Amino acid sequence: MRGHGVDVVPFRGVRVGAGGVLAFDEGPALYGYEWGGGRRGIIGAVRLTGAVVPHEDVAAEAVEERVAFLRAGRAQLEPVLLGYRGGDGRAAGVLDRTAREEPALLDAWDPDGVRHRLWAITGRAGQRAVRADLGVRQALIADGHHRWATYRELREVDAAAGEFGLALLVDTGRHPFAMGPIHRVLPGLPLRDALAAVAGLFRVRRLPGGCAEALEALDGRAAGPEVEGNAFVVTDGRAFHLLDAPVAELTWHTVRHDRPARWRDLDATLLRDTLLGNLWKMPAHYARQVGHARDAEEAVRRAGGGTAVLMRPVGEDVVRELAQAGVALPWKSTSFEPKPLRGLVFRML
Structure with a gap:
């Protein structure tokens, strides 16, 4: 065998x-x-x-x-x-x-x-x-x-x-x-700095309510704002902001082109290569300190004056398609x- x-x-x-x-x-x-x-x-x-x-x-x-x-x-x-x-x-x-x-x-x-x-x-x-x-x-x-x-x-x-x-x-x-997301915890990045870095490059909208309402808006379950393209919620636990609809020029210059479109379109890809690696200017020694949490409330608690990034899950069919093509997702993209x-x-x- x-x-x-x-x-x-x-x-x-x-x-x-x-x-x-x-x-x-x-x-x-x-x-x-x-x-x-x-x-x-x-x-x-x-x-x-x-x-x-x-x-x-x-x-x-x-x-x-x-x-x-x-x-x-x-x-x-x-x-x-x-x-x-x-x-x-x-x-x-x-x-x-x-x-x-x-x-x-x-x-x-x-x-x-x-x-x-x-x-x-x-x-x-x-x-x-x-x-x-x-x-x-x-x-x-x-x-x-x-x-x-x-x-x-x-x-x-x-x-x-x-x-x-x-x-x-x-x-x-x-x-x-069940496929769940893995959220990010950036305790050293103040929310105001995170928002300033994406101004004009993402659509940014302040969300009403708390963590539960933010997750509903992020995955399209809420009756509030529609979500377009890559999307994240950034929060310090007090204010929740929806980031979506990144400008095409941004992803063109920050996401590698030798991978399938499915991979380039992943939220986790944009987070790693565009937000963490480019806009938020995280050097390698700091990137190792990025925390991960499967529970959104835990991610928000651990942000501690910094920023929590709430993510959407990746579908199992997408995971299998890329895996069978020999393409690896960014680290901590999925939670089974x-x-x-x-x-x-x-x-x-």
Whole structure:
């Protein structure tokens, strides 16, 4: 199956056992996992040279830090979240049958009221069926680009780390993810300076109300101003301004032209290359301090006298189209929800 699709293999997992002590499972297993209202996937060790497609850039510094962490800890603690489509149903059948017939290794509720269940898939026939189904599929990285890049980089500098990375595979045809935005936090950029830099280059309108009303206006749900072209909300928590309709000359001179139109039209592209990199004059050493938040209210709170930039989500079809064309989105462009719980199963290197 190598080279044709996703090669997922069983591994001997490490989990919390009796008395809260970490312990190895008895033998190699794939793991069925359910969370977030019945969404299910399979946890396994995925070959790093298989058909796994990233869709976002990564920061080299973050990868280097994670490589050092893995070399010291010798364990993969959190799976990369992968989404695939078009399975023939064998993997899903094994997963459903295991959930129906086998006792759960874990059945718990997290503090947010989300139920999490975990099963071991230990039968060889079931494991073979899962591998055969996924072995001709392509998987998209939904969450964990830095983890995947770290696995691949670690393989280059530490041969003992092996050829596999811990991953959770979800059939998004059966269990689609919700696509959420990732907002930006710029604590060192006063709102007045952010607005002054875009004057005459974007249409700028003050919005009534607070964060909820601003998000409704941004994604077109409000009965207020219509949104045209690239759009953002900038705020210091007190005043909310809608930026949209950038002048064509601005994007022509600040966004690279060797990428598809879909990529050039992304809000995240304009934010990185035009706003952060050009109009707001953020040097490289400051750009590393840009914060990210999936919750808009959190982004506004963290701005702390600076500026929060509220974003719109990117559609999954756009993500897949660009990924299959080999084009990476800017870092932190997408958020696939809901996220799995961390730390359920570890994989030792």
